[in-house]
Amino acid sequence: MEMDAKLQGRPKTYFLQEAIERGFSAIANRLDREQNYRPYFLLRLKPQPQLEHHIWDLGDMCSRFTDAYLLGRPVTGSAAFKEEEEALRAMLDTCDPFLNPFMAGRMLLAYVDLYLDSPSTERREAVEKLAASIRDNVQHEEDYSYWFKNADGWNTMEHAVFGDFNGYPTFPLGGIMLALARFTESAEAPDCEDLLDRMCRFVLNVSGTFEADGRYQGHTHSGGILTAAVAIMRRALRKNDTAIIDQMKNVFDWTLRFSSKWGWVPDGVGPDDASCESCTITDAIHLGLLIARHIDESYYAILERFARNQLLENQFVHTDPMLPQGEFPEKPIFERALYGSWASWSKPGSLDNCIESVEGCCLGAGIRACYLLWDDIVTKRDGVVSVNMALSRNSQWVEVVSYQPYEGKLELHVHEAAEALRVRMPDWVVREDAVLTVDGEARPIVTDETANGYIRLEGLQAGQLVQLLYPLTTVEAIERVSGRDYKVRWRGDTVLSVTPSGQIYPLYQRKWMEQDSAPMTQGIPYAEQRGGNVHW
Numbered sequence: 001m002e003m004d005a006k007l008q009g010r011p012k013t014y015f016l017q018e019a020i021e022r023g024f025s026a027i028a029n030r031l032d033r034e035q036n037y038r039p040y041f042l043l044r045l046k047p048q049p050q051l052e053h054h055i056w057d058l059g060d061m062c063s064r065f066t067d068a069y070l071l072g073r074p075v076t077g078s079a080a081f082k083e084e085e086e087a088l089r090a091m092l093d094t095c096d097p098f099l100n101p102f103m104a105g106r107m108l109l110a111y112v113d114l115y116l117d118s119p120s121t122e123r124r125e126a127v128e129k130l131a132a133s134i135r136d137n138v139q140h141e142e143d144y145s146y147w148f149k150n151a152d153g154w155n156t157m158e159h160a161v162f163g164d165f166n167g168y169p170t171f172p173l174g175g176i177m178l179a180l181a182r183f184t185e186s187a188e189a190p191d192c193e194d195l196l197d198r199m200c201r202f203v204l205n206v207s208g209t210f211e212a213d214g215r216y217q218g219h220t221h222s223g224g225i226l227t228a229a230v231a232i233m234r235r236a237l238r239k240n241d242t243a244i245i246d247q248m249k250n251v252f253d254w255t256l257r258f259s260s261k262w263g264w265v266p267d268g269v270g271p272d273d274a275s276c277e278s279c280t281i282t283d284a285i286h287l288g289l290l291i292a293r294h295i296d297e298s299y300y301a302i303l304e305r306f307a308r309n310q311l312l313e314n315q316f317v318h319t320d321p322m323l324p325q326g327e328f329p330e331k332p333i334f335e336r337a338l339y340g341s342w343a344s345w346s347k348p349g350s351l352d353n354c355i356e357s358v359e360g361c362c363l364g365a366g367i368r369a370c371y372l373l374w375d376d377i378v379t380k381r382d383g384v385v386s387v388n389m390a391l392s393r394n395s396q397w398v399e400v401v402s403y404q405p406y407e408g409k410l411e412l413h414v415h416e417a418a419e420a421l422r423v424r425m426p427d428w429v430v431r432e433d434a435v436l437t438v439d440g441e442a443r444p445i446v447t448d449e450t451a452n453g454y455i456r457l458e459g460l461q462a463g464q465l466v467q468l469l470y471p472l473t474t475v476e477a478i479e480r481v482s483g484r485d486y487k488v489r490w491r492g493d494t495v496l497s498v499t500p501s502g503q504i505y506p507l508y509q510r511k512w513m514e515q516d517s518a519p520m521t522q523g524i525p526y527a528e529q530r531g532g533n534v535h536w
């Protein structure tokens with residue numbers, strides 16, 4: 001059975017890995033070879049296509065692109081663009097973290113990734129040195145630290161600013177806090193912990209960002225609000241502070257109210273007719289994953305919808321709609337830079353509002369989001385392996401092969417005997433409709449007592465093949481998003497179409513998904529990719 005299954009090849013369902021590879025190429029084509037591979041922050045599309053340098057090329061882009069290559073390689077195994085990666089890494093060390101305070105956080109995140117990847121004294125010192133210099137640059141009062149604060153009594157629910165993120169106290173702090181939160185989980189660093197706790201106290205008690213029940217308004221990523229929420233959640237989980245954990249879970253639930261079920265998340269939480277920046281989807285995914293991992297595993301269903309839909313659709317895979325028609329000498333340069341970039345502005349069914357330009361931040365963030373999801377597809381805790389999302393990937397414990405969106409079929413090739421294997425059943429499937437086999441023999445479906453929707457299997461040995469079959473139902477639904485009704489056609493948790501979509505760059509043109517058997521590929525794609533050293 002196992003041999004047969006291996007010979008059959010695999011369905012073409014490696015969506016996250018392919019998106020990362022497209023992103024790698026987009027990064028490499030967004031670097032200025034005449035300036036030592038300095039990134040171009042902006043790809044201008046209108047009135048004339050142009051690659052433009054900005055201050056964000058430096059601390060921001062060098063960090064995000066370093067981060068993207070570092071996280072994306074263990075997922076794809078791609079060895080392309082090593083020279084570009086090394087050049088970016090070298091340029092990172094020359095960047096001024098305080099050119100804009102936002103840079104410091106992005107740079108610290110990259111240094112934390114480099115430390116997690118290879119925890120040497122030198123890399124640890126790079127993190128601590130930058131953290132110390134941030135400490136010297138921020139304001140300290142009472143038990144909190146900050147870059148700037150608004151007048152007493154300012155709060156986002158009443159005084160949210162839209163169109164300018166500079167007014168948010170979390171704007172320069174979010175990235176710094178997130179980096180410190182992750183770093184202090186892996187390194188003894190009392191000074192970093194102290195600085196992080198001081199910033200958390202500022203955001204929670206002084207800044208006016210969040211109401212006690214987690215509500216807020218304003219710019220989620222660009223204003224640093226969701227980035228800070230991820231950091232605060234990580235810190236609260238580490239300290240087991242249940243009140244703050246609840247508050248940050250509410251922040252996510254509140255954000256969902258303004259988002260679509262398929263993962264369109266507005267950068268401006270508040271008024272209707274908002275726009276989604278891919279960076280925001282990444283922050284939301286990060287916060288959601290923490291909830292799924294530590295508090296409520298049913299949240300993986302939400303994240304799988306995000307993964308299959310808006311995260312992928314926000315990536316440019318067509319260049320024609322965004323570039324001037326006809327041929328001109330530089331056109332291939334812009335096509336290569338655009339193809340695989342992630343949109344900085346999107347509507348729930350189109351990229352029509354992204355015709356002016358595409359920012360580089362979203363490209364780094366898109367790869368990061370794919371990585372974050374990929375890393376949680378299958379996890380192991382206390383000897384128990386859990387398959388949390390039906391997305392194809394290999395791992396050291398089990399290979400996950402999903403046939404969605406074509407077929408309701410999940411195959412698990414066991415690599416390593418484990419105390420138990422848990423598999424999350426899709427949330428639209430009733431147990432009676434699913435069929436479970438091990439090496440072709442039917443098994444009763446036993447759901448795990450401890451968590452909703454997980455099937456539990458015990459006594460599996462290396463080499464065995466688990467197969468789960470379930471119906472993929474197609475349903476139509478109306479969903480109101482940002483003040484507008486959308487007709488959405490779902491097949492399982494995959495969106496096939498959204499109406500209205502758009503005139504220039506409509507999304508969810510997914511006719512190609514509407515076949516009943518999965519297109520197959522020879523061999524096992526990404527077979528060697530079982531994860532790296534960095535986990536978030």
Ligand SMILES: [Zn+2]
Nearest residue numbers: 277279361362
């Ligand atoms: Zn962005």
